[in-house]
Amino acid sequence: MNDVMMQPQTIDAGLRRLFAMLRTCRPHGSVTEHQFIERFLLPHGMEADGFGNLWLQIGTAPVLWSSHVDTCHRRDGAQKFQIDRDGIVRLADGSPSNCLGADCTAGVWLMTEMIEAGIPGRYVVHRGEERGGLGSRYVAEHEPNRLEGISAAIAFDRRGTNSIITHQRGERCCSGDFAASLARAIDLDHQPDPTGTFTDTANYTFHIGECTNLSVGYDHEHTPQETLDLDYLIRLRRAVLGIDTGGLVIARTAGETDSDFEFAHAGEHGDFWSANAGSLYDLVRDYPAAVAEFLEMGGVSSRELQEFIADTIPF
Ligand SMILES: [Zn+2]
Known part of the structure; x- marks a missing residue:
């Protein structure tokens, strides 16, 4: 203190x-x-x-x-x-x-x-x-x-x-x-x-x-x-x-979607994302730790994910 x-x-x-x-x-x-x-x-x-x-x-x-x-x-x-x-x-x-x-x-x-x-x-x-x-x-x-x-x-x-x-x-x-x-x-x-x-x-x-x-x-x-x-x-x-x-400046309209132009001007991370905007599969494969964190923050438990994965495997 x-x-x-x-x-x-x-x-x-x-x-x-x-x-x-x-x-x-x-x-x-x-x-x-x-x-x-x-x-x-x-x-x-x-x-x-x-x-x-x-x-x-x-x-x-x-x-x-x-x-x-x-x-x-x-x-x-x-x-x-x-x-x-x-x-x-x-x-x-x-x-x-x-x-x-x-x-x-x-x-x-x-x-x-x-x-x-x-x-x-x-x-x-x-x-x-x-x-x-x-x-x-x-x-x-x-x-x-x-x-x-x-x-x-x-x-x-x-x-x-x-x-x-x-x-x-x-x-x-x-x-x-x-x-x-x-x-x-x-x-x-x-x-x-x-x-x-x-x-x-x-x-x-x-x-x-x-x-x-x-x-x-x-x-x-x-x-x-x-x-x-x-x-x-x-x-x-x-x-x-x-x-x-x-x-406060109100410039965005509700529902407006992003564009590559905006991402390209969003700074370092924006450049990163515009250059790496791959499929979901690509992102999961390339960034497993970040994806795990994202799922956890979204409230998905490992048990729920396990059950989903088990359901997709044809035994
Ligand atoms: Zn919070």
Whole structure:
């Protein structure tokens, strides 16, 4: 724990709430997840849709703020964590937890801070993101009217401290102009990053023009080594509590598909993908580790995959 963090008087009510949130393990549909919703989200006036995603509207800004309540924990209940002198949070030594769950506790917490400060926009805390984006898929398919009037969807669900995701699953989700304008609005040196895999906003690219995912300071998510950079998260809180969304540039139209031209201008990774856009078979063969990670983030278990593979083998 660093000196600033050590001073009890500098740990404000917001940080105390973050620590309380980080103590809970919340697999989708668990008792602890429901308790978390009752304790931390419903008191803010959030209301559930038909799937259980939690919504709140403040003002009229055409921005959707997004996160997810479930964590990648295998078991529900409580856990302990520790904070080192650099402000890095990780599981306590000997913790039986399989992850810290800062993915997406950091994002949910940021949104509760924004709600308390009255930052305008539409807020949604999704259910079942770690099970393959269940909650957002439900919204896109069954309650798309909830996305009406929104021109930008910003998820607080990306690892690291400097990414504004421009592509998810190899498809463009927001324009470079939008990413640059969001970086200006936050003013913490974020960069456009085309290497996104999946979060809820990927399910909204046919309904909302600009869909992105922003770094919230966690790393090594879904593993016991998961960390959270508390100093960065506090700086990000200060930035979003003062954000002016009026300057965001809306350049992409909902449903717009990518083109090689865009990829070629997406920087190093864009060049990589335009030169290597092979078939699914080629990608699985050439990048098995990345494909395994992608499947895992999409909620596919090794058992499910085993069963599928067994079904395809003609014995
Ligand atoms: Zn996440």
